[in-house]
Amino acid sequence: MQEILLHLPYFGPVSHFAELVKPAGIWFENEDNYQKQTYRNRMYIYAANGKLLLNIPVKHLPKSNPRQHQKYKDIKIEKNLKWQKQHWKSLKSAYQTSPFFEFYEDELVPLYLKEYDFLMDFNYDCLEVICTCLQLKVDYKKTTEYLHEAKDFIDKRYLINAKSNIQIPEYVQVFQEKKGFLHNLSILDLLFSEGPNTPNYLKNLR
Template identity: 25%
Template sequence: MRKIIITQSNYIPWKGYFDSIALADDFVIYDDMQFTKRDWRNRNLIKTQSGIKWLTIPVEVKGKYLQKISETKISDKNWNNDHWNVIKQAYGKSANFNYYKDFFEDLYLNTTSKYLTEINFRFISAICEILNIKTNFHFSSDFSLKEERSERLLDLCLKLNGTDYFSGPAAKVYMNEKIFEEAGVKINYFDYSAYPEYEQLYPPFVHGVSILDLLFNEGIEARKYLIF
């Protein structure tokens, strides 16, 4: 069995994103897809004393968003300092903030790329290092692919010798499952309903926040709160 996951890069994603990376043999960053505004590509949620807060990387958007994720540039070079200051204020009192403080301070203050894809991957790969996730990463832009959505996904699976393709449950509405079946690639959909709660600042508990929340609250025990 060779497990393939294909998804767009997100900024400091939630724990389910890293669970999918941990499950995969090959994880493909779908960076040649169209950038979507007000989406997870350039923002994510953290918990603060006053409630849930968006951290958003400001980006340049052209026309009707007719740009690929890989082409999307940052519009404010000071975003990293701003985000780190907000994170320090939000998580400074968490049980394990000091354990990771130097790591993330260095990561934020030395992230100077102009491109969103490069920034997202820098954070994703750094967090995988903390979680001891050693999955192979690829970028869809490195492949020559078919045009139709499901055919592109299948094409990537076949090029990577995949036997099983894993996707979020929302993909069921557009997946052409028949062509996967005919090609001998099994489609599997994630179930995110089994995550346990952990010690989280500022109740009530919220699952769908950035992985930073889990790391700062649970420290080296964070991996125990993932499924895979």
């Protein structure tokens, strides 16, 4: 069986979750250094005014240590900012009229009520919730050392780059009539629009 290597995102884009439905072993890179402007701590949704960034505030090293890297697994969430309340409010405002928001709402709410210390822990819980919503069993594994060259894997770690411009087939989005179709938003956008059909859509992206 082929094995795919991915980074772990915050409710990653549709292109990321298309990898999880493939008949392959899934590995998450657990030993990488944290990088800004990636899907590790951000996602994009379709709000009334268009594409909206939801960003999780994290604690960084002091500026006195600009060259010192932090591992992703050691990144802590900034608790002084009420980001969970703001993110949930934005999700509800954007998707409460979508076909399947109420269907999955109860699964998602606990993520925005529980207090987390580490970003990676929160993101793994997000992954588990999505898998539950999709009734998708992903028997993933975690790396124990950073793989500079993933020779034994299909290396899809580039999908964590939030600046990538990946095109996907259209589905009906909440504000599409106003702003047109927005490509490769968070998996939540697809989930709230397509509901139980989401796995079929993802499988057709292969």
